[in-house]
Amino acid sequence: MPKEIYPSSYICDCGMESHHSENTIQELKEKSRRKPQILIGDDGEHEIKFERGKMVAMYCPEEQREIPAPNRGKSAHDPQQAGRLSLSAKRRKSKYEDKETVAKMNDRRRKKNIAEELAQKITEPEEWRRRKSHVRPADFFQTNQDKIKLNWFLFEFALQLESSVWQDQGLRERLKGKGIGEKEIGAFCVSYAKHMKAEIIARVSGKTQNVRMGYEPIEAYFPTIGDALVDRLLTKAAEAWDSQTEVCIVCPTRCISEKEQRASMFDDPWYGE
Numbered sequence: 001m002p003k004e005i006y007p008s009s010y011i012c013d014c015g016m017e018s019h020h021s022e023n024t025i026q027e028l029k030e031k032s033r034r035k036p037q038i039l040i041g042d043d044g045e046h047e048i049k050f051e052r053g054k055m056v057a058m059y060c061p062e063e064q065r066e067i068p069a070p071n072r073g074k075s076a077h078d079p080q081q082a083g084r085l086s087l088s089a090k091r092r093k094s095k096y097e098d099k100e101t102v103a104k105m106n107d108r109r110r111k112k113n114i115a116e117e118l119a120q121k122i123t124e125p126e127e128w129r130r131r132k133s134h135v136r137p138a139d140f141f142q143t144n145q146d147k148i149k150l151n152w153f154l155f156e157f158a159l160q161l162e163s164s165v166w167q168d169q170g171l172r173e174r175l176k177g178k179g180i181g182e183k184e185i186g187a188f189c190v191s192y193a194k195h196m197k198a199e200i201i202a203r204v205s206g207k208t209q210n211v212r213m214g215y216e217p218i219e220a221y222f223p224t225i226g227d228a229l230v231d232r233l234l235t236k237a238a239e240a241w242d243s244q245t246e247v248c249i250v251c252p253t254r255c256i257s258e259k260e261q262r263a264s265m266f267d268d269p270w271y272g273e
Helices: 022-032 073-076 079-085 086-097 099-122 126-131 149-166 169-177 182-204 216-221 227-248
Strands: 003-004 009-011 017-019 036-041 045-049 056-060 063-069
Touching: 022 036, 022 045, 099 169, 149 169, 149 182, 169 182, 169 227, 182 216, 182 227, 216 227
Parallel strands: none
Antiparallel strands: 003 009, 009 017, 036 045, 045 056, 056 063
């Protein structure tokens, strides 16, 4: 049976170990009290399932099934048990001696960091979302037929772009000086994300070899802000794109490869709050 090692590590029956930040695990457990949560393991293939504030199962790709976690009460969470259960620390030196293993673990660590970034976005305080975000799922569909994974990807990209702009206080101040506030920035992020739809489809269909981040949609949306601000917004768009596509490496939703399939997240009221 899969084991949880206090405070934030997990071991599968097959030997796979997954180590995460304590803050990420606590946030996921709290969120799981409302609905089930999935955390991608360090190897990018295992899935750790949380329900009712605790880990309840782990999906193992080797066994190709979901293995339930033991119901051991407080022992899995007891700090006094941590020293006895954390045997992986004693094995790390010999485990990492093999260079090929080191390369694999570095890749797992990179995927873990991306997965934790995704988890942090998912568990952002609702107060932050209400106060800062002016991008909503409803901006990306008009009918039920529009509730597809590609449009969900565009929604996530618009959120990431809005976040990138928000974190640059100097850019926000300069835009504010041009009469562009938070709502206008949010509306622009939605517009730019929708523009990227044609670029994505062209890349997936093989018509183009690369996705192009163009400045033209920025100039068309903000015709009077000048070249310097257009360039800075284009840089933010590129940064948001890189961040979003890195998260896609470990995200199980597969918004691009399954772009025409229905995205159930559009019907989740939590995202619409």
